Amino acid sequence: MTRYHWDLNKIKGRIKIIEQTIEATQKHPNNIYAEYIIQNLTQFKDLYHFLLHYYSISKTSASSYDPPFYNSTVGKAEKMIEESPKEKLNSFLFNSHTISKSLINISTNGLNYTNGYSIAEVNPSPLYINNQDLLELFNDFIHQMGSPSLFHKIDQEKTHIELNIQKAPNYFYSMDGCCFDDYLFNEKYINIFRSNTIKDMVTLCHEFFHGFYSNLNLKYTNRNELCYFSELEGSFANLLVAEYYRQLGQEENAYYIDSTYLENYILRNFELNIGFLLAKQKRKFTLERFNKKLQKKNIEITFTDRDEIFEYLTEPASLLLCYNLSYLASLDLFELYQKDREKAFVKLEKIKEMDYHQHLIRLSKENGFTFMEKDCPSLQKHLKKLEKSKKDMSLS
Numbered sequence: 001m002t003r004y005h006w007d008l009n010k011i012k013g014r015i016k017i018i019e020q021t022i023e024a025t026q027k028h029p030n031n032i033y034a035e036y037i038i039q040n041l042t043q044f045k046d047l048y049h050f051l052l053h054y055y056s057i058s059k060t061s062a063s064s065y066d067p068p069f070y071n072s073t074v075g076k077a078e079k080m081i082e083e084s085p086k087e088k089l090n091s092f093l094f095n096s097h098t099i100s101k102s103l104i105n106i107s108t109n110g111l112n113y114t115n116g117y118s119i120a121e122v123n124p125s126p127l128y129i130n131n132q133d134l135l136e137l138f139n140d141f142i143h144q145m146g147s148p149s150l151f152h153k154i155d156q157e158k159t160h161i162e163l164n165i166q167k168a169p170n171y172f173y174s175m176d177g178c179c180f181d182d183y184l185f186n187e188k189y190i191n192i193f194r195s196n197t198i199k200d201m202v203t204l205c206h207e208f209f210h211g212f213y214s215n216l217n218l219k220y221t222n223r224n225e226l227c228y229f230s231e232l233e234g235s236f237a238n239l240l241v242a243e244y245y246r247q248l249g250q251e252e253n254a255y256y257i258d259s260t261y262l263e264n265y266i267l268r269n270f271e272l273n274i275g276f277l278l279a280k281q282k283r284k285f286t287l288e289r290f291n292k293k294l295q296k297k298n299i300e301i302t303f304t305d306r307d308e309i310f311e312y313l314t315e316p317a318s319l320l321l322c323y324n325l326s327y328l329a330s331l332d333l334f335e336l337y338q339k340d341r342e343k344a345f346v347k348l349e350k351i352k353e354m355d356y357h358q359h360l361i362r363l364s365k366e367n368g369f370t371f372m373e374k375d376c377p378s379l380q381k382h383l384k385k386l387e388k389s390k391k392d393m394s395l396s
């Protein structure tokens with residue numbers, strides 16, 4: 001791959017094909033499927049328009065991503081600030097899937113799982129290499145860490161992946177990378193914002209893994225529907241990148257990657273808990289009470305008004321939940337990887353093919369996954385590894 005930007009002509013070509021198909025379908029209004037087909041095609045048309053927009057605004061760093069992103073259909077999953085956390089959770093937990101109440105325990109017990117584990121401050125080390133060298137580093141990672149079924153997957157998918165690498169915008173933007181999936185033409189559009197730190201490598205690997213594995217479960221899912229393990233391959237990629245650096249003897253980089261994702265995927269889940277607390281205590285809710293609760297949990301944050309808390313809850317809770325579940329599952333998968341690489345990649349593929357409408361608990365049991373933080377032995381192992389890593393670093 002030598003191109004670092006999306007093929008805009010291809011995107012425009014796709015829009016044309018879709019528009020023509022919509023037009024042709026509109027000529028048969030009596031067809032019982034016409035409305036359904038048009039609706040679906042319109043989603044893809046929106047996706048491609050969004051990609052064009054996304055691409056063009058990313059080239060003008062002065063503008064903000066928010067308006068076009070939030071106004072698009074694709075951005076809808078991100079725009080949940082106005083919705084109450086309770087609503088978000090309800091729609092995820094109770095409407096879209098059959099799910100037992102015990103799932104709620106995951107989040108309400110989540111705060112205590114680490115037994116006081118605290119993350120050491122480590123900054124991402126700089127990575128001043130050009131895009132070509134970044135991709136070569138990625139290649140080396142794949143060869144060092146992969147196995148036959150991963151190589152096979154890459155062969156199958158690589159020609160369907162469109163990559164766009166660009167400089168990080170000069171204003172705060174929370175997304176390091178993303179992968180848009182067009183399952184109409186089976187194409188994946190990956191975008192990476194470079195920060196010239198080790199994060200670039202993690203983002204690249206994470207998004208590529210989405211590109212390799214994300215299409216497998218589409219026959220069971222609709223757009224915007226969140227699956228329990230939709231982040232599994234990305235989360236697994238993060239663990240592999242950390243391991244890659246560990247094997248290179250770069251313990252600090254490994255620690256940075258591992259601890260960042262632990263924080264992002266699990267510690268931040270306390271927001272989900274807060275969502276529950278808020279929903280539960282809506283009537284009796286006071287700021288003092290809430291801040292006290294945080295202090296009790298050793299969370300060093302104080303809110304000065306109610307809106308601030310809701311702002312803090314910008315991440316859709318349901319999204320956090322699937323990150324959380326995927327993270328725990330990826331730790332189990334990583335354990336398997338350390339015993340038998342090939343088996344782990346085969347299993348990853350199998351999981352991505354599963355019917356997501358199954359009961360989560362059965363799904364997890366069938367695959368040997370633990371999904372309660374307090375019951376997850378691989379999480380406890382992982383924390384021990386990080387603890388040791390922290391000690392080793394302070395000794396050196």
Ligand SMILES: [Zn+2]
Pocket residue numbers: 206210231234235
């Ligand atoms: Zn991801």
